[in-house]
Amino acid sequence: MPAPVVTRARRRRPAWLPYLPYLIPGAVLFVVVIGYPLFTNVYISLYSWRGGLAPLQWVGFGNYAELWQDSAFWTSFQNSVAMIIAMVVVPTLIGLVLAAVLFDYLGRRFGGRAAAVLRATYYLPQILPVAVAGVLWNWILNSQTGALNVILRGLGVENPPNWLGDPSAALPSVMLVLIWVQIGYPVVIFMAALQRVDPELHEAAELDGAGWWRRFRAITIPQIRPETFVVTLTCTVAALKVFGPIYVLTRGGPESSTLVPSYYSYLNFFDKSRVGYGAAVATVLTVVIILVAAVILSLQARAERREEAGH
Amino acid sequence: MVATTDTAAPTTASTGDLRAMRPGARHRRGVARWFVLAGAVVVALAMLAPFVIMVLNAVKSPAEYSQDGPLSLPSHLYLDGVLNFWNRVDFPVKLWNSFFISAIVAVAGTLISLLNAYAIGIGRIKGRLWIVMIFLLANMLPQEALIYPLFDMARQVGLSNSQWSVIIIFTVIQSAFGTYLLASVLGTFPPALLEAAALDGAGRWRILWNVVFPIVRPTLGVLMIFFFIWTWNEFFIPLVMLTTNDTQTIPIALASLQGDRMMDAPTTNAGALISLLPALIFFLLFQRTLTRGVTAGAVK
Numbered sequence: 113m114p115a116p117v118v119t120r121a122r123r124r125r126p127a128w129l130p131y132l133p134y135l136i137p138g139a140v141l142f143v144v145v146i147g148y149p150l151f152t153n154v155y156i157s158l159y160s161w162r163g164g165l166a167p168l169q170w171v172g173f174g175n176y177a178e179l180w181q182d183s184a185f186w187t188s189f190q191n192s193v194a195m196i197i198a199m200v201v202v203p204t205l206i207g208l209v210l211a212a213v214l215f216d217y218l219g220r221r222f223g224g225r226a227a228a229v230l231r232a233t234y235y236l237p238q239i240l241p242v243a244v245a246g247v248l249w250n251w252i253l254n255s256q257t258g259a260l261n262v263i264l265r266g267l268g269v270e271n272p273p274n275w276l277g278d279p280s281a282a283l284p285s286v287m288l289v290l291i292w293v294q295i296g297y298p299v300v301i302f303m304a305a306l307q308r309v310d311p312e313l314h315e316a317a318e319l320d321g322a323g324w325w326r327r328f329r330a331i332t333i334p335q336i337r338p339e340t341f342v343v344t345l346t347c348t349v350a351a352l353k354v355f356g357p358i359y360v361l362t363r364g365g366p367e368s369s370t371l372v373p374s375y376y377s378y379l380n381f382f383d384k385s386r387v388g389y390g391a392a393v394a395t396v397l398t399v400v401i402i403l404v405a406a407v408i409l410s411l412q413a414r415a416e417r418r419e420e421a422g423h
Numbered sequence: 424m425v426a427t428t429d430t431a432a433p434t435t436a437s438t439g440d441l442r443a444m445r446p447g448a449r450h451r452r453g454v455a456r457w458f459v460l461a462g463a464v465v466v467a468l469a470m471l472a473p474f475v476i477m478v479l480n481a482v483k484s485p486a487e488y489s490q491d492g493p494l495s496l497p498s499h500l501y502l503d504g505v506l507n508f509w510n511r512v513d514f515p516v517k518l519w520n521s522f523f524i525s526a527i528v529a530v531a532g533t534l535i536s537l538l539n540a541y542a543i544g545i546g547r548i549k550g551r552l553w554i555v556m557i558f559l560l561a562n563m564l565p566q567e568a569l570i571y572p573l574f575d576m577a578r579q580v581g582l583s584n585s586q587w588s589v590i591i592i593f594t595v596i597q598s599a600f601g602t603y604l605l606a607s608v609l610g611t612f613p614p615a616l617l618e619a620a621a622l623d624g625a626g627r628w629r630i631l632w633n634v635v636f637p638i639v640r641p642t643l644g645v646l647m648i649f650f651f652i653w654t655w656n657e658f659f660i661p662l663v664m665l666t667t668n669d670t671q672t673i674p675i676a677l678a679s680l681q682g683d684r685m686m687d688a689p690t691t692n693a694g695a696l697i698s699l700l701p702a703l704i705f706f707l708l709f710q711r712t713l714t715r716g717v718t719a720g721a722v723k
Contacts, residue, residue: 130627131546135554138539138598145595146561149572156571163571210466218463221456233467236474239706240699241656243674247681248477248695257688259476259493266492292470353565356658360678374659377567382663387571394567401563 150398157391163381168388175392185393188371189400191283192352195372198287199294199351204343206291207298210234212328214299215306216314231303235296242293246360249289250276253361276362279369286361286370293357298343305339306332337419341412345405352401373397481505481692488688504689508697511685512676513668518701520665521655521672524586524593529651531594533643536601541631543602544609545617555606561599566659574663584666592660597650608642609635648709655702673698 157175159168179185219227237245252259255274264272275285309332317327333340355374358364364371364379373393380390476493481504483497508514539558543551573592574583582588612635620634636643658674665671671679677698680686686694 126549128542128546128548131542131548134538134542134546134627134631135548138535138602141535141591141595142558142561142599145573145592146564146569146599149569149576150564152572153568210463213459213463217456217459222460226460230463230467233470236470239652240702241658241674243656243658243678244695244698244702247677247691247698248473250681251688251691251695252473252476259480262492263494292473295470349563355567356674359658359662360681374565374567378570378659378663381567381571390567391571394565394570397565398568401565402560405563 153391154395156388157395159388161387162385163387171388175389176396178389179392179396184368184371184376185373187368188373188376188393191370191372194283194287195290195351195354196348198290199354200344200347202291203294203347204298204340207295207343208302208333208340210295211299211302211306212332215303216332217324227303231296231299234299237293238296242356243360245293246289246357249292250361253285253289277366279367282362282366282369286357289361290354290357294347297347301339301343302336305336309335337415338412341408341415345408345412348404348408349401352397352404373400477692477695480688481696483689485687485689493688501689504687504691504693505697507685507690508680508694511690512680512694514673514676514697516669517671517673517676520586520670521701524590524661524672525651525654527590528593528597528654529647531590532597532601532650533647535594535598536605536646537631537636537639537643539598539602540605540609541635543606545612545635546627551606555603558599558602558606561596562603566596570660570663573660577664584664584670586665586670589661589664592664593650593654593657597653601646601650604646605639605642608639612638652702652705655705673701 156168158170158172160171160174161168214227214230218230251257253261253275255261255272255277258275260275261272273281276282313331313335314327317331322330353374354372355378358370358372358375359378362370364375374397377390377393377397380386380393384390479495479497480488480493482500482502483495484499484501484503487495487497487501542548543554548554573588577583577585577588616634616638617630620630625633655672656674657672658678661672661675662678665675668676677694680694
């Protein structure tokens, strides 16, 4: 009697089951390094805790209620919008134009070599550690001894701006540095994308009398939409997470004018010993990132569906 | 691919595909093209300017700097800045630390990615879509949401200020991206090859190493280079976890000297220059491999 049951059970054993052991090392490490800490961080955010061996004190959503009224917290997320402008909007727009100009204007008129050299130059800031780039810029923008102000004084400017030290100048200065760092990434991705576009589309449009700008808008931009989404998604997430450049350029100052959420939570964790509060900031940031990513991904899915329907 | 800012990608390597677009004769006329070229070159110069200023002032004496400013050519090679920085941070130690951490993460992260992807892409584990989603999501998490518990855990198991804590953390973070990418690559692996090997009596372990591994080796190579560069450039987690001079990496060493009185213009610039050289050299060595990788990963 039991025999057929066994064979039936064996037959039902799914084919994927023997592959499960291959997932175990990765899954265990993942739970230990990402799953458990993420969960613990949310847990900590419900307590008031000075860290280390100090006792945890339950405050429920107290930290979050405090965040709601904390002007530094709101400033940090406002500055995230500035980071998105500097790391996503401006580099994507400029990168699109640069890639198109390099690929189908300069590349055709001066040869691929020239385009490749220019592209390499734009990409250069991307390969160095962002902290190193930040240290270099911190010196260049130093109000007293920095290269920029020494040059400006040499040109006769009497009181050059204190680029990183003046609350009204610091955020635009940081944004300029980030644009410089970021711009090569979309250029490289878009140039790779442009190679996918069928040149016959352009030739047909050209015969119909369409100028470069019209072909750029009507052919190039729709054709490279998938890459545009990838760049937007990855750069937006990176902009929301930005930490290193802020740490080496301004430490969030002066007067919180360049404070960002990641630096604010770091400050609470390791400087102010308000671990529960820092954990709450990090939790909010996590939720915001996931929501923003979900919105971008669903926009992409909708655009793809619309395109399929159109064809 | 969330590590955007640190996403390494190609430069001059794909002149090959660019060369395909031969300058057409009908485009050869007109003055406008020279203006466009000038515009593109101006942008390039703006990108290069900080590097030029850095190199000029890394080897210029402080006296000459205050007299002639940052744009003059140094009258002689002033190497005290380089020496100052080199000795102050004990550069060989930092170089080794960065290399040691990044190399182990590159190998271990790639291995874990391959094992995960083998189960997901070829084993077609139940719920694989969810698993891939979770790995993708993990890539987007801000490290701040993990750092305090990780910092605490490291202390509890005696790994505070240990490079191994950083190595373990980055192995997992990098392999989250690697799994996502490789799973989709292995999802399209030709089934005929797997069936043939199974008919020959090869088990799953042997199929992985004798059939799958040789075919995806180029992709694994690209992944390894990415992991190495990303880990090399990482800032936040090493900053928190590595607290003493003998364990720190190059970016942390440079950043922690900021505001120090010995950091005059030549020392700062020499420090930045020396610190970015390894990344630059590594990049130049591997840019050909990377060119293939970025275009493969971009539209996934």
